[in-house]
Amino acid sequence: MILTELARAKVNLALHVVGRRADGYHLLDTLVAFPPIGDRVGVAPANAYALAVTGPGAAALGDTAPADNLVTRAAVGLAALAGRADVPVAITLEKHLPVAAGLGGGSADAAATLRLLCRLWSMDPADAAVRDLAGRLGADVPMCLASRPLRAAGVGEVVTPIASLPALGILLVNPGVAVPTPAVFRALDRRDNPPLPETIPSDADALLAMLAEARNDLEAPAIRVAPVVADVLAALRDCAGARLARMSGSGATCFALFDHEGAARAAATAVAAAHPSWWARSAALGGDGGSPPA
Template sequence: MHGFAPAKVNLALRVTGRRADGYHLLDSLAVFAGVGDVVSATPAEGLSLALAGPGAGALQAEPDNLVLRAARALAAEAGIAPAAAITLEKHLPVASGIGGGSADAAAALRVLDALWGTGLGPARLRTIAAGLGADVPVCVESRPMRMRGVGEVLDAVPPLPPFGLLLANPRLALATPAVFKARAPGFSAEAAYPDRWPDAAALADWLRPLGNDLEAAAITLCPPIAGVLAAIAARPGCLLARMSGSGATCFGLFATPVEAEAAAAALPDGWWRWGGAEARHGG
C-alpha cells in the first residue's frame, strides 16, 4: 500500500482568537501542492518505520515519528494490534510550515486503514487525526478546505480556478510555538468567502488583504524569509508571494503551473524549491 503525502499550503492564515488552554484559533484556506512525501506499508509481525529519501537525515534523531503515533492511534481505535512495516520516503523540508509531518501522519492513517481493512472512513480518521496535531485533519482530506478552530473544523470552499504554485524554503527550520509566541497581540476577523473566483488573478486579489498573521513574527525570528518572499515576488507572472503556515516555506501564486515551474527553476540552487500544479485529486 502506498500513499502520497502532499505539502499543505496556507494561502491565507488569520489568527482569530485563543482558547483558555492556550491554543490559538485560526481561519485558513489550505490547498495541497503536487509535491510531497510517500508513505508505504506492508504486512509485518510488529510495527516498524524505515526512513528513505533526500530528507530522511533530518528525521533520524526523532525518538517517536508522528507516523508511528498515527499507526498506534489507528490500531487503538480499531481495537487491533499495530503490525506493519512502514517506509517514509521524505522529500519535504521539516519544520517548514507546509505540514510535512502532518501530511505523513495523515497518509499513514489512510494507508493503514486500507492495509488493515479497518474501514474506519474519513470521519473517524479525522477524529483520530485531531489528536495527532492541528494540521493532520485537513491533511487526511488533502484537498482545498477552509480550516477553523484549532484545525479540527473543516469546511468546503468554492471551486478554485486553475493556478500554479511555487514553493521555496531557505533550508531553515522554524519552530511553530516560537512563531506564535513572537506574534504581535490582537486577533483578526474571519474571512468572508465569495461564491467563486473566476481566475487565478481574482483569487490572488481576494487573498492579498487577508495576509498571514504569522509572517511578521516569522521574519523577526528568521530574517532570510524576507529575501525568499522578495525573490518570489520578483519572478515574472507572480500574482502573490506569501509565507505558508508558520514558515519558513514561502509560496508564489501564478496563473499557470508552467510559469510556476519556470520561476522555481530561477531561484537560488541552495534553497529547497518546487514549482507546478496544485494537487487536485487529494492524497
C-alpha cells in the same frame, strides 16, 4: 501487497489568527491547498511493526526515535481503534519535504498513514473516531487527512471542504532554516484579527484579488524570528509572472502563485540557479492538481 500514497504538503494560502482559547491554543481561519508536492508513504503487512525513513530529507529526522514519529503514533492509534493488539505493518517514509517548514510535513505523513491503513484494514477514514484520532495527533492532521482544498477553523480541526480551486501554478521555496512554531506565535502582536471573507471565489482572478486582501498573520512575526523569510519573499516577488507571494503556515517556506504551471516551473529554475542552497519545487494548483488522494 504494498500500498503507497503521496503525503501532500499543506499550503496556507491565507491564514488569519482570530482569537485564543483559555488553554493558550490560537484560533485560526485559514484557506488551505494541497499541491502534488510531498513525501511518499508506503505500508505493507508484516510480522511486526517497522518504520524505515528514506529519501533526501531523512537526515533531518535522524534524531527522532521511531516511537516518537507521528507516523508511528498514527499507526498505533489506528490499530487500537481497530481492536488490534499489535501493529503488523512495515511502513516506509520517503522524506522530501523540509522539516519545521510551515508545510505540515509530519502531519501529512501521519494523515497518509491513516488513509493507507484504513484501506488495508477496511476502515473508513471519514469515520468520526478516525477524525478524532487525527485531531489528537496534531492540529494540522485533520486537514491533512482530507488533503484537498478546504477552509479550516478552530485550531485547525473544523474542516470545510471547498469544491475546487481554479487552475494555477505554485512555487514553494524554503531557505533551509527551521522555524519553531511556538516562537512565531509568541512574537504575534495581535491575536484577534478579522476572519477571511465568507465566500471563497472559484475564478482565478477573483481568488487572487481576494488573497491579495487577505494575509498570513504569522508572516511578520516569523520574519522577526527568521529574517531570511523576507529574502525568500523578495526573491519570489521578483519572479516573472508571480501574481502573489506569501509565507505558508508559520514559515519559513514561502509560495508564489502563477497563471499556469509552466510559469511556476520556469520560476523554480530561476530561483534554484540564484539560490542553489534553497529548496524549490513547482506544481499545478487547482484543477487536476488539487484532486484529493484516491
